[in-house]
Every structure is written in C-alpha cells, then in structure tokens.
Amino acid sequence: MTPAARLSAAIDILTVMDLQRRPAPDCLKEWGIGHRFAGSKDRAAIASLVYDSLRVKASAAWLMDAETPRAILFGMLRDLRGFDVDTLAALATGEGHAPAALSDAERLRLTVATLDDAPDHVRGNYPEWLAEAFTAAFGSDAAAEGRALAARAPLDLRVNMLKATREKALKALAHLGAEPTPRSDVGLRVPLGDDGRAPALSTEPSYLKGHVEIQDEGSQLVTRLSGAQAGQQVLDLCAGGGGKTLALAAIMGNKGQIYATDDDARRLAPIYDRIARADARNIQVRSPKREQDVVADLEGRCDLVLVDAPCTGTGTWRRHPDAKWRMRPGALAERLKDQDLVLSQACRFLKPGGRLAYITCSVLREENEDRIAHLLGERSDMSPVEVSTLTHAAGLDDLASVASRLGPGLRLTPHTTGTDGFYMAALVKA
Template sequence: MTPVARISAAIEVLDDIANRRRPAADALKDWGLAHRFAGSKDRRAIGDLVFDALRHKSSSAFAANGEDGRAIMLGLFHQHRGLDIAAIEKLFSGERFAPLPLSDEERAALAEDRLAEAPDFIRGDYPEWIAPNLARIFGAEVVEELQALAEPAPLDLRVNTLKAEPDHAAKEVTAEVGRAPERPALSTLCLRLPLEPERGEPHIASTESFLKGHVEIQDLGSQLAAEFAGARPGMQVLDFCAGGGGKTLALAAAMQNHGQIFAYDSDRRRLAPIHDRLTRSGVRNVQVRTPRPNGDVLDDLEGRMDLVLIDAPCTGTGTWRRNPDAKWRIRPGSLAERNKDQALVLDAAERYVKKGGRLVYITCSVLEEENSDQIAAFLETHPSFGVVPPAEVVHAFENEAMTTIGGAARLLAHGLLLTPRSSGTDGFFVSVLTRAG
C-alpha cells in the first residue's frame, strides 16, 4: 500500500471506532480481515496512525474544526507531526487511493491557531467529564501532565537478579535486538528500549534473554512500585491481587528467593500465566493460592503477613500512553465502580497484616478518588493503621537502591505519585501503611 492509501485506511478505521463505539484493536482487526491484500507492514503502519490519532484526538479534531476521522487525521499531521498546509495537500490530493483534497473550510481551519484558546481538556487530550478530577491532582500543570500521558511509551525491561546481572543482561539485549538499551537513573535494574517507529517494537518475548528468564517486560513505574513495598529476604508476603504475576516476580527477586510469597487473585483466569512465569524466572519462594468456589484459601494467613501488597483494580488512567483508546472509552460509572472495588479489596486484605506489618496499596491511576481518597477512607475505619510518610518510603528506597528519586515522585499526604512527565514512567500511586504493634 502507498502512504496515502494507509492514511485513507486509518481514517476509515477511526470512523468505525467512533460510529460503532468499539475498541481500536477490534476495528483494526476487522479492517485487516476485510482487506487481506494489506501486508503486515501496512497493517502496522495503519495501526500506528490510528493509535497516534487517538492519543491526540481532541486537539487534532479541534485544530481541523471537525469531529470525524478525516478531521482528526488532518489535525494530527498539522499540530503533532509539524506538516504545513502545502505538505498536507500533497497527502490529501484525491488521487489514486488518497483522501479527498482539502476544502476551503479545512484549509482555513488549519491556517488558524485554534488551540491557543482551547479549553484544557482539548489541549491535554482527555474527556471533558474527567477534567475536574484531573485538575484536582495536577492543578495548573494539568495540560502538561496529560500531554505527557498522550505520548508513546518506551519498552521497559526489568533485569531478573535471580538469574542475571544488569550489565550482562544489557549486553544480551543489545546483541539480540540490535540496539543498546538506556539505563534510567531511577533504577539500576531497568533496561529501556526507546521508541524507533521506523523499526517497530522488538519482539522481546522471543529472545533468549527473555526465554531464559534474564529479563521481564515491566514498566519502570511498576518496578518502582514493587520496590517501594520494601520486601526483604525472609519475609512472609501476600500479593493479594497478583494477576499475571509481574509484581510477584519483582518481590521474589527482592527477597532473593528467601522467605515466602503467597500469590492470590480473586479471578483464577488472571492467575493463569503466573505458573510459567515463575518457572522461567527461577522463582522458588512463591506459593500460588488459586480461589475455590467453596472455601477460603487464605484462612491460614490471617494476621501472619509481614507485607500485604494490593495492586488494586482501577481505571488505568496512568496507562493511557500505552492504551490511548481507553481514555475515550472510560465513563463516569467506571470510576464509581472501581472505587467500590478498591474499598472492598482494602477491607478484605487488611486482616492478613500482622502487628507491625505493612499494607501497600498500588494503583496505575493518577486520580485522587482512587488513590488518596481511598486511603483516607480506609484510615477512618481502621485506626490501627497509619501511613508511612512518603518521604520515608523514598529515603528507604534510595538507601537500598543506591539511587536518587529527586523530583521524580510527587509526595502526597497519603502516598506518592509517579507520572510520565515527572518520572518518565506510567502513572502509579503507592501508599505504604503499617499496622500498630
């Protein structure tokens, strides 16, 4: 396919997403099935255009004074890819497979600086209904923070210290993917592969370093959240919302396979991948507790855990740079439902924390309603718990990891917040609580 044909296809997919209110992945899959002549490079290029357009949907559409896929694509090229009107006209020529030529109205809209006076939710590319929630946490910096959340994310790897050293793993990855990973200052265990759109994302899961368990795919923010929990060798730990086991593996490495981790999730389907991951990573101190229809599989752990980690269900606003269409599909009712789930999981997990033990609450959300508000409400009904000051959490991590967080973490009253703009990670909230001895 020619570049202009790919643009036409992306416009078609964007209109399908809007008209049928469906996930981008489903629309792209259906387009590919209906256009089997398109090769893998064509499908990838069209997907890149679609997801880039979704990252900047509001600002792009506003810049072109329209709402459909064509307007979004015009605004994307002009506002976010820096093309002038003459360059855009060469792409939108109406010639074979190219989009129709620009109308006088479209040309006039692109010639204006329409975004200069646009509302924050337009310039920051997020739904209008969630604007008050985002302004509450970010204040005057909301546009800058959300623009950072609209940028593509790099591919982060965590070095599994049970099997590899960071320097050796970096050399392995360099040899396998043909590019040297960066080493972010916030962690000695993170290998970061920056985006190279012309080459695409390397398939790490097929490399020897991954198959041998030397590295795991995990955003640096998720890595740091697990480290902030403070797991140490010899501890008794419950990963209460373990899911596929990403943080379980990080905890096991921090504990050097000494002590015991119990990995549990209320949905046994989410737990399914954990078994193969544990084997590949050389983890020997994890016991998976799979839920049963009749019976509590965690009864024997009550009041015994040094650390209980809750990777709480949330809206995922902190992952919008990886899932750009998710921010347009989220609804106010979703936030209310997640708030109920978070309160329930906090109440369910606290009984396993022993006196003097830790309860660590994590979300991949930037919203106070899912973060500080949940902790404040929990403290009101559970007076035996108190928040470890976020500055102490950071200080303990810095001493252990021999690194400096600096201004990368936003320190709040009830926890700390990482964001793409401040820390170069996905958005993560971490609150560390202790039960009085």
C-alpha cells in the same frame, strides 16, 4: 500501499471504533484480516496513524473544528507530525485510494488554527468529564500532565536478578539499543522504532530464558518501595499476571514466601509460565475456587500485603490511548467500590507491625489519596509510613520529591518521572 491509501485505511478504522466503541487492537486486527494484501509495514504504519490520532484526539478535533475521524487524523498530522497544508493536500487528492481532497474550510484550519485558547482538557487530551478530576490531582499542571500521558511510551524491561545481571542483559540486548533506566537499577529501556512500535521480545533469548521481563520502570519502583525483604511472608492480593509478584521474588532473593492470588483465575493464569521462566522458587499461587477462601490460613500472618488495586488505568494511557476515550464515569464509581473492598480485606492478613502497600496505575485523586483517607477513617489501627522513610529504605531518596501534596504516598507520572502513572502508599498495622 501508498501513504495516501494508509491514511484512508486509518480513517476507516477510526470510524469503526467511533461507531462500535471497540478497542483499537480489535479493530486493527479485524481490518488486517479483511485486507490481507497489506504487508506488515503497511499494518504497522496504519496502526501508528490510528494510535497517534487517539493520543491527541481532543486537540486534533479542536484544531480542525470537527470531531470526525478524518478531522482527527488530519489534525494529528498537523499537530503531532508537523505536516503543513501542502504536504497533506498532496496526499488527500481524492484519486485512487487517497482521502478526498481538502475542502477550503480544512485548508483554513490547517493553516491558521492554534491551541492558544483551548481549555486544559483539550490541550492535555483527556476527556472533558475528567477535567475537574485532573485539576484536583494536578492543579495548574493538568494540561502538561495530560500531554505527557498522550506521548508514546518506551519499552521498559526489568532484569531478573535471580538469573542475570543488568550488565549481562545490556550486552545481550545491545542490538535493540537497550540502555539503563534512569531510576531503577534493575531496569532497561529500549527505544521505539520510527513507526512507534517496540521490538518484539518473543524471540529474544534473554526473554525466553527469563533474564528480562517487560515491566515499566514506574512499576519496578513502586514494587521496590513496598519494602519487601528476604525471609518475609508476603501476600500479593491482586497478583494478576504476576508482574509485581516476580519482581518481589527477585527483591527477596527467593527467600521467604510470596502468596499470589487474584479473584479472577483468568488474570492469574499467565503467572505459572512466568514463574517457571523466571526461576522464582518462593511463590505459591493460590487460584480462586468458587466460594472457598483460599488465603484464609494467612489471616494475621503477613509481614507485607501488596495491593495492586483494580483501577481505571489512567496512568497507562501512553500504552492504551484508546482506553481514555472509552472510559465512562460509571467505571470510576465501580473501581472506587472495588478499591475500598480490597483494602478492607487486606488488613485482616497483616500481623502486628505488618505493612500494607497500596498501588494503583491511576493518576486520579479519587482512586489514590482519597481511598487511603477513607481506610484511615475506618481503621484506627492503621497509620501511614512517611514517604521519606520509604524512599530512603529502598535506596531511592530522589523519589521523595514526588511525595503527594494531597495525602500520604507518592505519585509517579510521565511528566515528573518519565514513567507510567502510579500511586503508592504504605500503611503499618499497630
């Protein structure tokens, strides 16, 4: 396919997404099935155009003074990739499979439009209905935080210290350009290709042997900050696919016991193969069974309950840029109910002196500090742990600088720490 034909394909896919409100991966897969002549490089280039357009959808539309898929793609090419009007005009000729030629209005916008007078939600590329929430969370840094969430995310790996060392993993993945992560001492970072895609790990021996797992550095750090120790009784109450469960097993050196459960058996299903590959021997999976309480026997017994709470996922927008435009206010309201419920449930499993670690991959105050404040208002037997205490115990003293100004806990974001967006707070039961 020619570069011009790839632009046309991206416009078509963005149009389908806009009309049907479907996730980008589904639309890209459907397009690939219907256009089998497109090679892997074509598909990768088109996917990159689609995802980059979604990253900067608001600012691209502002620059072009239009919200059509064509306008958003052209605005992205000007703003994010630095195309000038002549470069774009050479591609948009209307000939063959190329997009229609530029109009006079498009030429003008591509030449003179700026973001100087754009509001924060446009410059930060997040939905307008979340503007108030972003200002509440970040104040004057709202646009900068949004821009960082719109950038491409690197591929981060966690070295499984039960089976390998970071030095060994670095050597094995040197051909991918792997480097140590700046904050996690068990993390590796693999750069993206020119097309924005990360290398596939599915055929890498280090991955197949369980020496490394895919896990953002931020996720590694908040798991470390939970304070898990060898020999403890730990409940991972929202284990999902098991990313943090496996990290806990490595932190604990396979000593003690981790009980992994989730209210959705489908989310939990991948954990079994991952446990086997990682050689994690202190994890007991408690899969849900209809109305049966599969963790009732743990009530009042746990040293640590980790709550990786269901949330809007606003902190992962770098990896899922289409999700921010499909998100609606009703989804946030539902997540707040879920978070209050799981926090209330978590307290019953703590023994006196036990710790609750609350984690979200959200940057919204409503899902983070406000939920902890709500719990503290309901439970006089729970008290927050100082951030400096958490970071010092984990050997991560530098993270004390990202303690939340809005309440207990700390915040990681692409703008401040170069990670996905995470919130973490710890509470102790009297």
